[in-house]
Amino acid sequence: MASTTTIKLAPELKARVIELAGRTGRSTHGFIIEAVERLTAHEEKMRDFVEEALAADADIERTGEVYRADDVHAWLDQLAAGEHAKPPRAWRK
Template sequence: MASPTSIKLDDELKGRVQNVADTHRRSAHWIMREAIQQYVEREEKQEAFKQETLQAWENYQSTGLHSTNDEIENWLNSWGTEDETQAPTCHK
C-alpha cells in the first residue's frame, strides 16, 4: 500500500469540501479521493487524445491520406438511417 499523502487546503476550500461531503453523506476524504481520481482520469484521456492527434497528423504528413470534412459529415449524418453508409475511404 502506498504511503499516506497529505493535502493542505485553505479553510474556505476545506469548508466547501465538507459541505459537499455532508450533502452526499460521504466523508471529506472520499470526496477528495473521488475528485482527484476524476481529475487524473480526465488528464490521462486528454493526453491520450493529444498523442493520438499528433500521431494522426504525422501519418497524414507522411502519406497524404485523408477524408474530407464533407465526406465525414455525410457519413455521420447517415448513422441510424435506412441509408446508413460505410466510413469513407481515405484518399490523397
C-alpha cells in the same frame, strides 16, 4: 495497500470540501479521493487524446491523405442510422 498522502488546502477550499461532502452524504476523505480519481482519469484521457491527435497529424504529413468533413459526417450519419456505409475516400492535400 493504500498509502497516506498529506495535502494542504487553503482554509476556504477546505471549508467548501467539508460542506459539499456533508451535503452529498460523503465523508471528506471519500470526496477528496473521488475528486482525485476523476481528475486523474480526465488527465489520462486528455493525454491520450493529444497523443492520438499528434499521431494523426504526423500521419497526414507523411501520407498527405485527408478526408472531407462533409463526407465523414455523412458516413457517420449512415452508421448511426444502422445503415451499411462504405467509409469515405481519402484525398491528397
